[in-house]
Amino acid sequence: MGDPFLRAHYVAPRVFNISGKLTPVSLKDQMIRARFFVDRTVESGEIASAPDRGLLVIGGGACGITAAIRAAQLGIAATVLERSPRLFGLQAGCATRWLDPSQYDWPLDHWSQGHFPWAGAPMPLYFLSDWANRLAHLWRLHLHVASAAFGRLLRVHVGAYLAGPAPLYQPPGAATVDVKYVTAAGTQIDTFGAVLVTTGFGTENTKVGSTFRGFAFWETDPFASTNLGLPSHATPRVLISGAGDGALQDFLRICTGQNSARDVFDACGVPPTIAAALKDIERRSACSYHWGEHAGHDHALHMELENEHEAQVALALSDPNVWSNLGTLLAGRPELKLVHTCEHLTPFYALNRFLVLLIARYIDQTTGTSVIERQTAVTAVSTASRSHSCALNASQCHGEDHDVELSDWSYCADKSAGSPKSHEQFNVVIVRHGINVGVPAFAALTPIAQPRQVLPYYLL
């Protein structure tokens, strides 16, 4: 097996993984990986049109369904096992995330296309800018059409999973794998050419301690509602903990009331010279990021990125147009603080870093107070009112006063906090502390060879 994509994702004989500890994680990247995988397994002969050389996909998200439809398009039988009762579950359950497949490609020129693919061959699931749950609905329609077109070549089972601790058996010398799995029809054993694991990236870490949990990224939240969904007499005091893309997206939504980073960018009227000036550093850092493994490897490149973005932010703020647009955009912003553990933000996407720094510096200069507190960790969150007790329920905690302990944290690669330094009260607490990688679909899988990837923007 010489193909570089297949080698990178090989985890066991005839088993490949496109989930777990992978970056970048966006839907668009997952669709590209899924198509890459199918096209290359067909090309290398791992899967074929013979009935016992088809593809088994574990996981019915956008990645798994893209792979299955692509296989059927190429005349190869595909079977999907989705453990939960619904497909595209993360997006289907979220009515408050606006998704845009190209905005985070900024500062590249095509960033404002707003649909995917915008060039090359169509993908099995077309991706428009829209609310997450509406996209999930659109993709179910795509799947419905594909199922009607491909008949028995495309079989999708919900509430289905691999059977027992050792569900795979590879007959000696065979170019196939036998898999035991459970569907509504019962337990069965089928033979496949390859198995593709697309079980997602794990669970998001939104808890502090054992009782407080904030809204998850893919949960329908109240942040776009009037007064952040709090009664009109209440004054929101918002804390966001984290500096990755999820935290920065929420910072932008809550400060500006806009649905997407693209809307914020457009409303600011940032001159095009800024994107041109950041292209080089973003490209350089993407190359370095590819070969790192942990925060310590990334620190220097984040510092370099942050400094170059800060320089462009200063230039943007010297433009009277941008200054006046920011004044209008931020007129209704609530009281808000973002805390994070290092001297730099940690987004993967340049647009989030640039816009958050732009807004933070504007607020610094107009109010004399900083909305970003660096080298700080949230170490405890507890209720500050007798009438409320936290029980890992984000909706019940929303709007209630919480006492938050903030502690020193000097450097992103540190493993634990320093001394507590202050206690503050907030009634909206958002925790974006990354993703805990889940248990793999099979025990003892080989780790993915190259989890950090530089992917193409689309496939021809």
Ligand SMILES: Cc1cc2nc3c(=O)[nH]c(=O)nc-3n(C[C@H](O)[C@H](O)[C@H](O)COP(=O)(O)OP(=O)(O)OC[C@H]3O[C@@H](n4cnc5c(N)ncnc54)[C@H](O)[C@@H]3O)c2cc1C
């Ligand atoms: C916190 C967070 C923020 C994100 N933000 C964005 C964003 O802003 N924009 C964006 O484009 N993308 C974002 N992503 C990525 C996005 O969620 C994924 O790209 C997308 O969901 C498609 O991935 P998938 O199909 O690989 O996995 P998922 O959507 O996670 O689907 C995996 C499926 O596998 C099923 N499954 C799990 N285990 C098993 C098993 N053992 N057997 C059978 N089925 C199983 C699950 O039930 C699920 O339906 C984010 C992800 C996270 C976690």
